[in-house]
Amino acid sequence: MKTKMIVGMGLSACALALTAKEAVIMTVNGSDVPKSEFEYLYNKNSQQQLAPQPIEDYVELFKLYKLKVADARAAGLDTTAAFRKEMEQYRHDLAAPYLADSTYIYQLLDEAAERAKEEVEARHIMLFKTRDAAQNAVLKNRADSLLKVLKSGGDFEKLAAEYSGDRGSNTKGGRMGYITSLQYPYAFETAAYSLSEDEISDVVESPMGYHILKGGKHRPASGEVLASHILIMTQGDASKEESAKHLIDSLYNIVKADPSKFDDLARRFSDDKGSGREGGKLPWFGAGRMVPEFETTAFALADGAISQPFKTQFGYHIIYRHDHRTANSPADLKPRFLAMVSSPQDPRSKQIRRHQTETLEKKNKGKFNTAIVSALASDAAKEGLDSAFYAKYAADTREVASIGKRKYPVKNLISYMGGVKVPAAMAAEAVEDLAEAYYNGQLVEAEEENLLLTKPEYANLYCEYVDGSLLYEVSVQKVWDKAAKDEAGLQRYFEEHRDKYNWTTPRAKGYLLQASTDSVAELVKKRAAHIGRDSLVNTIRKEFPREVSIMKVLEPRGANEMIDNIMFGGPEVKPSSSRYTVYFMLDPRVISAPEELQDVKGAVTSDYQALLQEEWENELRQKYPVKVNEKVLKSVKPLKKK
Numbered sequence: 001m002k003t004k005m006i007v008g009m010g011l012s013a014c015a016l017a018l019t020a021k022e023a024v025i026m027t028v029n030g031s032d033v034p035k036s037e038f039e040y041l042y043n044k045n046s047q048q049q050l051a052p053q054p055i056e057d058y059v060e061l062f063k064l065y066k067l068k069v070a071d072a073r074a075a076g077l078d079t080t081a082a083f084r085k086e087m088e089q090y091r092h093d094l095a096a097p098y099l100a101d102s103t104y105i106y107q108l109l110d111e112a113a114e115r116a117k118e119e120v121e122a123r124h125i126m127l128f129k130t131r132d133a134a135q136n137a138v139l140k141n142r143a144d145s146l147l148k149v150l151k152s153g154g155d156f157e158k159l160a161a162e163y164s165g166d167r168g169s170n171t172k173g174g175r176m177g178y179i180t181s182l183q184y185p186y187a188f189e190t191a192a193y194s195l196s197e198d199e200i201s202d203v204v205e206s207p208m209g210y211h212i213l214k215g216g217k218h219r220p221a222s223g224e225v226l227a228s229h230i231l232i233m234t235q236g237d238a239s240k241e242e243s244a245k246h247l248i249d250s251l252y253n254i255v256k257a258d259p260s261k262f263d264d265l266a267r268r269f270s271d272d273k274g275s276g277r278e279g280g281k282l283p284w285f286g287a288g289r290m291v292p293e294f295e296t297t298a299f300a301l302a303d304g305a306i307s308q309p310f311k312t313q314f315g316y317h318i319i320y321r322h323d324h325r326t327a328n329s330p331a332d333l334k335p336r337f338l339a340m341v342s343s344p345q346d347p348r349s350k351q352i353r354r355h356q357t358e359t360l361e362k363k364n365k366g367k368f369n370t371a372i373v374s375a376l377a378s379d380a381a382k383e384g385l386d387s388a389f390y391a392k393y394a395a396d397t398r399e400v401a402s403i404g405k406r407k408y409p410v411k412n413l414i415s416y417m418g419g420v421k422v423p424a425a426m427a428a429e430a431v432e433d434l435a436e437a438y439y440n441g442q443l444v445e446a447e448e449e450n451l452l453l454t455k456p457e458y459a460n461l462y463c464e465y466v467d468g469s470l471l472y473e474v475s476v477q478k479v480w481d482k483a484a485k486d487e488a489g490l491q492r493y494f495e496e497h498r499d500k501y502n503w504t505t506p507r508a509k510g511y512l513l514q515a516s517t518d519s520v521a522e523l524v525k526k527r528a529a530h531i532g533r534d535s536l537v538n539t540i541r542k543e544f545p546r547e548v549s550i551m552k553v554l555e556p557r558g559a560n561e562m563i564d565n566i567m568f569g570g571p572e573v574k575p576s577s578s579r580y581t582v583y584f585m586l587d588p589r590v591i592s593a594p595e596e597l598q599d600v601k602g603a604v605t606s607d608y609q610a611l612l613q614e615e616w617e618n619e620l621r622q623k624y625p626v627k628v629n630e631k632v633l634k635s636v637k638p639l640k641k642k
Contacts (some may be wrong), residue, residue, distance in 0.1 A: 023632045028066040029074075029624040035632055038062060040460040043639040052638060059628065067620040069467045072474035083469070090465055095448045098458060101356045108348055109337050113330040115181035115193050119287040121216025122176040122184075122192045125159055126166040128209040131425040133381050143203045143210040150200050156214050165209070168291070168313075174214065177295065179288035180221060182333070182340065186347040188213070207347065222287055225298045226323040228262060228280035230255075233271040233315035240315075248309040248316040255306055255318065262306070262320050271315065280320070294319070350433075353440055360443035364450070366403045372410065373400065373435045380427035389427075390419055401439050403446045413438050478616050483609040493608045494597045500607070501600045502593050505556045508567035509595070510588040511536065512560070514549040514580035521582050524548055528586050536586075549580065554599055 024032040025039075041062065046052045077083060125146060127139045146159055157173030164170040179192060185206035195201055195215030204211045230251055232244040251269060255262045266280030275282050287295065293312045301307055301321040309316050341348045360366065380389055396410035416438045422430040451458045483490070494501070515521040524540060531539050540550045553560070557568045562583045564570030567590055575583050594600045 023635075024629060025632045025636070026063070026066075026626060026628045028063070028626050029070040031070070033066060035636065036456045037460055037463060039636050040456075041464065042636065046638060055633070055636060055638070059633065063626050063628075064617055064620070065467070065471065067617075067624055067626065068474055069470050070624050071478070071620055072470035075474065075477070077470055077473045077477075078466075083473070086469065087466055091448060091462055094458065094462055094465075095444075095451055098451055098455065099356070099444060099447060101352055101359065104355045105338075105341065105352055108341070108352070109330055109334060112181045112337055113328065113333050115189070116328050116333060117221050118218050119178040119180045119221055120192050120218050122179045122288070123156070123160075123174040123214040123216050124166070124169065124176065124188075125156070125164040125174055125212045126169075126209050127163070127211075128165040129207075131423065133425050133428055135425075140203070140205075140210055143212060147200070147203055147212055150212065156200070175216075175292075177288055177292040178216075178219065178222075180286055182336065183288050186351065192216075207345075221326075222299050223324055223326045224284045224286040225321060226284050226325075227282055227298050227301075228266060228320045228322065229272070229275065229282065229294075230262070230266045230270045230280055230318045231272040231315055232269070232317075234311075235314060244316050245309070248318060252306075252309050252318050255320070259304075259306060259320065281322075284325070350436075353436070357436070357440045357443060360440075360447050364403050364443055364446045366439070366443055366446075367401060368435075368439050369398075369400050372398055373432060376410070376435070377428035377431040380422070380431045381424055384424040384427045385417070385420060385422040385430060387419070390414055390417070400435065401442065403442055406446070408439075408442060416441075479609050479612045483605055483612055486608075490601070490604055490608055491597050493611070494600070494604050497604075497607070498594070501603060503556075506590050506592045507554050507556055507599075508563050508585075508588065508590055509554045509599070510552075511586040512551055512553045512563060512583065513540075513586065514562075514575045514577065514583045515544075516547045516580055518582055520544065520547045521584060525584075525586070533587070546579075549577065553585075 023035045025035045025037075026033045042053075042055065042058050045058065072078065125143075127143050129136050129139065142163075146154075146163060149159065150156060160170050160174030164174055166174075166176075169176045179189070181189065183189070184192070185208070187204050188206050188211055191201045191204045191211070191213045192215075195213060197215050197217060199215040201211075201213040201215075204213060230248070232248045232251075234240045234244045247269070251265050255265060263279030266276050270276035270280055272280075285295075285298075289295070290298070291312045291314070293310060294317060297307050297310055297317075298319050298321060301319060303321055303323055305321055307317075307319040307321075309318055311317075340346050341352060343349055361368070376393070379392075383389065393410050393414045396414070398410050399407050400410045400413050401408040413435060417431075417434050420430070420434075452462065453459070513521070513524060515524060524544060527543065528536060528540070537550055537552060540548055553563060555563050557564060557570075561570065561573040562575070563585070565572050566583075566585050567588060575581065591599075597604060
């Protein structure tokens with residue numbers, strides 16, 4: 001939740017940041033400008049120039065810049081909701097590199113890469129979670145009971161067969177085969193890699209359920225394989241066994257004689273329709289991605305080899321191995337790893353957030369009231385997160401967190417939660433996750449405030465963007481839009497300065513038309529005689545949508561070949577589009593000087609804007625006081641040009 005107070009602090013920090021620590025170079029309308037801001041902008045401007053700008057000249061430009069920003073603030077342009085929202089987003093984006101918990105993230109990446117060097121045999125007993133929190137508590141107690149039995153010498157394989165909900169492994173004594181890094185939830189992976197062979201883990205909770213793992217063998221990583229397959233499904237149906245085996249043997253004999261037919265046969269016969277559409281091609285896979293029989297066969301093949309038919313729980317397969325690659329390095333893993341941890345659902349993402357929370361909590365003297373959050377979670381678990389829950393706590397002033405001297409009541413957390421509806425079975429976990437995210441967000445806000453006050457490069461960039469945006473908005477109002485919309489002012493300026501807009505060469509003026517046929521051209525000429533010129537273009541386009549092209553023109557000789565032919569005696573040419581066969585002009589004439597404002601509106605508007613700009617700047621010099629500290633100005637050190 002972003003509070004108005006915090007947003008306001010961010011905006012006002014441009015006037016306050018760092019001033020307590022450094023000299024003030026000038027004061028504009030009562031607001032001090034620190035030396036670092038002026039020095040930063042002066043040197044940035046100088047680096048962009050062919051030759052360094054004398055500091056005396058830049059001071060005058062800087063004064064005007066700050067005067068215009070002062071005028072924007074006086075007009076309240078920094079208080080609009082849209083402006084504040086834009087600045088808040090920019091502040092967050094700018095702060096992201098400073099706040100990124102990159103050291104910890106790369107620790108996790110290095111850990112994943114180190115684990116990827118080997119594969120570990122995974123064996124587990126799994127109890128799947130439900131949507132019912134009470135039932136999950138029962139399942140957790142059951143897992144604890146199974147663990148006690150195992151610690152007392154119970155048979156892991158028998159208990160897996162009897163109690164594990166993982167159908168892929170329970171009939172095999174809990175054996176899942178070999179796994180590698182980044183395949184399973186982090187807690188599960190960590191337990192699998194840390195256990196010694198035959199060691200029993202504690203109960204491990206993952207997003208899917210509760211696990212008890214038994215340590216397995218470790219082996220060097222096999223890398224990954226790229227392969228295609230053809231699957232003829234049986235799925236345990238005895239009536240399909242004979243026909244499936246006969247078909248797979250027939251297909252094998254064909255591809256063994258001519259491997260180039262594999263793709264076509266996969267498309268026509270494979271029961272794996274997803275890969276079948278791609279000629280049987282599968283994504284790259286490593287240990288633990290496929291059922292053990294499939295994985296073992298694929299890794300045993302040489303590149304370019306085709307396996308004999310073999311059976312899995314799904315049916316009969318033939319594999320065509322194309323390529324292989326070694327285990328991933330940290331650089332190889334990085335894109336996949338970062339994509340994973342950017343998802344809020346990934347357990348590592350929550351770990352990274354919690355680590356950031358711990359770091360910022362210490363730095364900003366934060367406290368999180370876990371007792372109140374637990375009470376809210378317990379209450380939500382009774383009826384769920386619904387309108388009654390939100391109404392109950394909407395005005396609760398108990399302190400759910402504090403950061404420094406700033407207090408955060410429960411009602412702010414409730415507002416942050418945004419009225420999201422969650423059933424009772426998942427409500428407790430939702431409350432805890434939202435409360436953690438809220439607290440983390442407030443710590444991030446506090447750290448962003450500190451950046452404005454402690455990091456000159458950050459503060460200067462942010463303040464440059466804020467002031468630049470205000471300068472743009474106030475310039476639009478005072479000059480650009482004002483000039484464009486002031487038709488009376490533009491007309492008056494044109495009349496008073498007609499001599500400025502004479503041409504050195506005459507212009508052809510009128511309406512250039514292209515028509516599909518001569519008969520259509522005649523119809524348009526007759527119709528145009530009864531249409532006012534203000535609506536001529538739109539009316540003709542509407543009434544002859546595909547038969548006529550029309551545009552108002554004011555062009556010198558050489559700008560358009562059709563106009564040259566009609567008005568300046570140039571050679572006849574073809575119309576510019578093959579759709580048309582004839583071209584002509586309405587109201588054609590050659591003029592040597594502008595007849596009206598519209599003939600030179602672009603140039604007049606530009607000159608009128610320059611006049612408004614000059615008048616505005618003169619007004620600002622009179623309106624707002626500016627005091628320059630000459631002693632501090634002399635201490636500014638220009639950077640050498642790169």
